[in-house]
Amino acid sequence: MGFTSSLVVEEIDGEFWKVREPLIYEGANETFEVPVDFRTDFASVPRPFVWLIPRYGVYTRAAILHDFLLRTERVGKADADGLFRRALRECDVSRPRRWMMWTAVRFGSRLEGISPAAFAVFMLVAVLSIVFLAIPTVVVTVFLVLFWFIELIAWVVDRGAPPERRTRVPRPQMRT
Template sequence: MGFTSALVVEEIDGEFWKVREPLIYQGAEETFEIPEGFRTDFASVPRPLVWLIPRYGVYTRAAILHDYVLRTEKVGKADADGLFRRVLRECDVSRPRRWMMWAAVRLGSKLAGISPAAFVVWLVIAVLSVIFLAIPTVAVTVFLVLFWFIELIAWVVDRGAPPERRTRVPRPQMKT
């Protein structure tokens, strides 16, 4: 069980990548083949949290598989999220990180198909995650906004310069 092929991707732009060779995952009962050309953003992590969970890492293949099974509706949302957690374990993601990532994707799936017992587990993990993440996330967010203002000022100054002296600074974008 597990991935039976290497991950080969090509950058499309600063946010998206495409799979260049099929990525194959052999599960207990099913095989999933992510086709060449499949577009992904790797792990969809809010910007203030990338200090803890970057958009890519040992869990990249699990994130791509999760994107694929959700987008193609190969399995339901609850099963896709459970598969994601299992594959994170197979990729040697630490237990706290994988449960936190699972809680986040379950929230993203609007807790679709969750049983009462699984909801209690999710709630405990979500509350502990919020307690752990609250202060650093607020601090990072404050500094991201501050840096966005600095970039905005630099952009305005650059726009006011004569055309031959402009450095073509791109318009700042607040991304979360």
């Protein structure tokens, strides 16, 4: 069980990628094949959290499978989220990271089809995750906003300078 193929992708732009060879996942009862040209953004992680969970890593195949399952509706959201958690475990993602990622996708699925026991686990992991992430997330967000202001000020100053003093991007030198 688990992934039986390697991940081969091609960059489309700075955010999206497409699968170049089928990505095959063998579940307990069913095999799922992410087809060639399937478009993905890897793990959909809000920017303030990428310091902890980057958009790609050992869990990239699990994230692509999850995107595929949700987009094609081959299984329900709760089952797609459960398969995501199982695939994360099979990709050797650590337990705390795996449970935080599962909690995030369950929250994104609006907890559809969740049992009372799974809801209790969800709430426990969610509260612990919020406590763990709150301070670093606020700090990262403040500095992202600060950096945006610095970039904005630099842009305004650069645009206000006479044309000969503006920052110029060097042109490539082509050899013929």
